[in-house]
Amino acid sequence: SAMLPHAGTDSQIWRDVVQLGADLRSLAEVRGSTGVAEVAIVWDWNARWAMEQPCQPHGELRFQDLVRHWYAALWRAGVAVDFVRPDTPDLDRYRLVLAPSLYLVDDAGAANLAGFTERGGTLAVGFHSGAVDENCHVRLGGYPGAFREILGVYSDELFPLLPGRSVGLAGQVPQDATADLWTERLRLTGAEAIATYADGPLAGVPAITRHSYGSGTAWYLATHPDPTTLATVLQRVCQDAGVGPEREVPAGVEVVRRRGTDADYLFLIDHSGRGAEVPADGVELLTGKPVNGSVTVPEGGVAVVREEFPASTPRK
The missing domain is CATH 2.60.40.1180 (Golgi alpha-mannosidase II)
Known part of the structure; x- marks a missing residue:
C-alpha cells in the first residue's frame, strides 16, 4: 500500500509513517556522520559479470552468494564492514580486507591489495580469485593467478565438486568441518596449511592457508566451507587482524x-x-x-x- 492507503489516516500504515517522520526528526543530528568499520569486503561488478558468464568450471558459481556467505558470518559475529573496490585508495584505514570472490582483477587492483598486505594489513581471499585479467584473459602460470605470490600457494588444477557432494576438512577447523562446491590441488610455496582435505581425491592437500607477506598476512580459502566452519575460520582471521565485534x-x-x-x-x-x-x-x-x-x-x-x-x- 501507499504511505496514505485507501483506508485513509485511520490505518496502521499511516500511523507508522507518522511515527517514522517523528523518528527521523529525532535523529536529525546523525546527518553527516559516517560508519566506523575496520573491515572491508571487496565488491566488483566486473568480477561478478565475468564469473557468471557461461563456461565456468562449475555451473553453480554465484558471485553474490559467495560474498553473502562471508558477510553473513561477520554480521552474526557483530563485526561491521564497508564495501570497497579492488583499486580503492587508502585501504590502510582498514585492518582487514576480505575478497570472497574476485575471479577477475586487473593489475592495478591486484597491486593495491598486495600493497595493503605488504604494509601490514590482513587479506583473506576466496577460491577461484585472480584467475583472469580485466579482458577476461586467463593469467598463465597457475592459480590463483594474480594472487599466487601474496598467498604463497600454487595450484595447477581445479577440482570442482558435483552438486550435492562435499568433502571433509581436517586441521584447525571444527571436528565435523565440511566443504562443498569447489576444491583445488594446492601446493605451498611459503604459506602454512591451516586445514587440509580429509577425504576425496585431494585428501591431505591444503584447503585453507596462511602466509606472511611483507609486514602483513594473507589467507587463502581454496574451498567453500560450511557456514559453521567459515565462521570459525573468519573469527581467527579477524583475531589475526586485531578486529572484533x-x-x-x-x-x-x-x-x-x-x-x-x-x-x-x-x-x-x-x-x-x-x-x-x-x-x-x-x-x-x-x-x-x-x-x-x-x-x-x-x-x-x-x-x-x-x-x-x-x-x-x-x-x-
Missing part, C-alpha cells in the same frame, strides 16, 4: 557505530524479536532519555544512543 550483544541484535563531529551514534537493531539490554551510556535519541549503564532495545525495535566524545578524545 563493536561489543558483546545477544544473538540477533545488530550493532552499528556512526561517527559525527562531536559524538558517536550507536545504532542497536533487534532482529530476534526478543529485545535486549545492551551496555551503553549517553542519550537515547528516539526517546530523549538518558542512558546510564545500559539501554533497552525494544522487541523487534531500534535504539540509537548518542555517546559524547570526552573533551580529550582526538577526532578521527
